[in-house]
Amino acid sequence: MKRLEGKVAIVTGGASGIGSSICDAFVRxxxxxxxxxxxIPTESRANIEDVALNVTNRTEIEQFVDETVKKYGHIDILVNNAGITKDALIHKMTEDMWDMVIDVNLKGVFNLTQAVGPHMMTNNKGSIINIASVVGEYGNVGQTNYAATKAGVIGMAKSWAKEFSRKGAAVRVNSVAPGYVNTEMMKTVPDKVLDPIKAKTMLGRLGEPEEIANAVLFxxxxxxxxxxxxxxSVNGGLRL
Incomplete structure (x- = not known):
């Protein structure tokens, strides 16, 4: 029997990169x-329903979750993967850069979990996975906003793990913290930037999206x- 047979999963940011690999692993x-x-991807994907959603829009989220429950009957898995970056050194980071990253990466995770969590509690089971980052564990130059959000989703996961199990429900909440991963976006980064990162990684390379997806699948x-x-932590032994 397949590991997720009969389960319904929501993956935010599932159209590309790590999110797309997570979707593929779940379907498999x-x-x-x-x-x-x-x-929305231009081509349809088998057993994947692509839905346009802004994770900062609470009205959209409420409608989306209600429609998903009505259509499939239950939500078993939520992967909070959607995220953005707006990098700058602290003295150059604008308030807009800070607010945009906080809204998507931190409040977006709060929004989805607040909407989905009660359904899982009613069903007495579920698994929520927040996609964090090695940057949220160790910090990084020029990523104050991003590091804050990724440290934040780790803290929220630990808090929700306590909240959702408080009355005996088998709703689990965990985080996966990837290192640098060989996504399409990373392929545009020059070797002079990537080589020092690889040198700081015990396994000497970038991760692959499928390797992160396998951790989430587990x-x-x-x-x-x-x-x-x-x-x-799925980072090849990277220490920033």
Whole structure:
């Protein structure tokens, strides 16, 4: 039997990059996946319903979650993956750059979880995975806003793990903190920037999106049924 057979998963930011690989991994293991993203892929994907969603719009989110529950009957997995960057050194970072990243990466995670969590509590089960970052664990030059949000989603996951299990519900909440991953965006970064990162990584390379997806798949599955409030670092041994 496939690991996610019969389960319904929501993946935010599922149209590309790590999010797309997470969707593919879930489908491979039998899940019906709802990919919620600002952009919709031009080609349809088997067993993936692509839905346009702005994670900062609470009205859109409430309608989206209600429609998903009505259509599929339940939500078993939520992956909070949607995120953006607006990098700058602190003395050059504008208030707009700060606010945009906080709204999407931090409040967006709060918005989705607040909407989905009660459904999982009613069903007495579920798995929520926040996609954090090595930057949220160790910080990084020029990423004050991004690091704050990724540290924040780790803290929220630990808090929700306590909240959602308080009355005995088997709703687990964990985080996955990727290192630098070989996405399409990273392919535009010059070697002179990537080579020092690889040199700081014990395994000597960037990660692949599928490697992050496999970690998320594990936490989403019943194989991780006794894991909650945990941050799984998937970074090849990188230390910034």
């Amino acid at each position: 293991e039998g899940a019906m996946v709802v990919s919620a993203d600002m952009k 936490l989403a599955s019943d194989e991780a049924s006794f894991i909650t409030g945990h941050t799984l």
